[in-house]
Amino acid sequence: MGKSLYQKIFESHTVAKLPSGQCQLFIGLHLCHEVTSPQAFAQLREEGQKVLFPERTFATVDHIIPTTFPERNRPLQDGISEEMFSHIENNTKNNGIKFFGPSTCEQGVIHIVGPEEGVTQPGMTVACGDSHTATHGAFGAIAFGIGTSQVADVLATQTLAMSPLKTRRIKFTGKLKPGVTAKDVALAYIAKLGVNGGVGYAYEFAGPVIEEMGMEGRMTVCNMAIEGGARVGYCNPDEKTFEYLKGRPYAPKADKWDEAVAYWKSVATDADAQFDDEVEINCDNLEPMVTWGITPAQAIPLNGNMPKIDEFEGSEKKVISEAYEYMGWEEGSKMIGRPIDIAFVGSCTNGRLSDLQAAAEIIKGHKVAPTVKMWVVPGSMKIKVEAEQLGLDKIFKEAGAEWREAGCSLCLAMNPDKLKGRQVSASSSNRNFKGRQGSPTGRTILMSPAMVAAAAIEGKITDVRKYIK
Ligand SMILES: CC(C)[C@H](C(=O)O)[C@@H](O)C(=O)O
Ligand code: SF4
Helix, strand or coil: CCHHHHHHHHHHEEEECCCCCCCEEEECEECCCCCCCCCHHHHHHHHHCCCCHHHHHEEECCCCCCCCCCCCCCCCCHHHHHHHHHHHHHHHHHHCEEEEEEEEEEEEECCCHHHCCCCCCCCCCEEEEEHHHHHHHCCCCEECCCCHHHHHHHHHHCEEEECCEEEEEEEEECCCCCCCCCHHHHHHHHHHCCCCCCCCEEEEEEEEHHHHCCHHHHHHHHCCCHCCCCCCEEEECCHHHHHCCCCCCCCHHHHHHHHHHHHHCCCCCCCCCCCCCCEEEECCCCEEECCCCCCCCCCCCCECCCCCCCCCCCCHHHHHHHHHHHCCCCCCCCCCEECCCEEEECCCHHCCHHHHHHHHHHHHHCCCCCCCCCCCCCEEEEHHHHHHCCCCHHCCCCHHEEECCCCHHHHHHCCCCCCCCEEEEEEEECCCCCCCCCCCCCCEEECCHHHHHHHHHHHCCCCCCHHHC
8 A cells, every 4th residue: 555755754764663652753854943942952051962963953043033124233122032042043053053144144934944945855854843844844844843842852862752643635626716825725724624623633735736836835835734733734746846946055966966856756645545534625716815813714715704603602602702802803794895004924924935926916016005014024035135136125115015134023023023002914924813913902814925915005905806917
């Protein structure tokens, strides 16, 4: 019987069976950011341990770094942020770990930098102290988030104690209509399967819609796996994957390339592989999606109605009521037409070049509504440079948007970018939890970058398809 990519990679990276029944899994690539690593490095120091394979860890600074000058200048005004920044700089320097920092113009959100530098490759196990690590699964890797104590385990042993997950293949069939994007696909599967639907599973994203999608779209789809409860989400590697990686700084060089591609091809799911579960989602009639509530699963098609509280029972009813209470909308009403205050294009979900291009295409020749502030935050410094070479910065600035430096920015607001009071944000990020964007009463509406741009123009949630040229 054939095997899935998940099974192949998990088995080939298992170095031992532990007395606990778990497997000791070798971690090919470890990614680090400033929030979840300082304690792990401190633990190693206290225990007198060394980083076993420093060449397998790569780090950057993303969450706390301001996206404007002079706030970005060191020392950072916020003491805790400055401390985290110095820790990651010193810890990487003292342990011989590569740091993609702002001074070398390689900095960015870790899940954007890994693929961009070519350190993320098919067939790998990838771990990072961050829940959105499944992003790297877009390359045909098993990638998952870990906690700080596990970060210490990886630094010291390059392995983790893990149990294999069950597998679910989600086949996206049909064809996306114009104006419908990878973000809408992501919101659609989470809305269908629920925020806990993927608990205990690795999600394989497959089918013609995924095959058609570019690498950046696949990263968006995988990025949000955890929002549907799945710690791992991946796509099978194909020619687009190899094309994306070719020539990247850490990708295999010419003499090693063919060998690498042969291995990468070998890890793809076999035609006769069995899954614990299979789901099909037809995308022919998929509409642009928007969230209305406080979880990414509380998402509806743009022209749809929000649910009525009475349609639900038990704990589900409680979550729905809580969402209405927090957001302050009338139950059963629509999201289209609701005013927004902030429009945010960025994050590891939708802060890549194609996302900025999609937003720029919509906003070109228009102005941001006077009631709205629009922030465009490239996911990495390299993306910023590429976007500027294409003139995207000018398009945004002419429209009245702010063009910023790379970082997580408003996605989690662990930096100066924050909502104020009850502000409503149209956001291309991945989480709409209560208080997520820096104000304890702020409200987040998740959507695609193109939808954010359209909302910025009108000052309210609107149909992006009106603006497709
Ligand atoms: C700060 C970090 C641990 C966190 C995560 O794990 O995802 C953050 O990136 C987020 O998106 O909420
Ligand atoms: S961009 Fe947002 S989701 Fe991604 S790592 Fe940063 S805070 Fe987390």
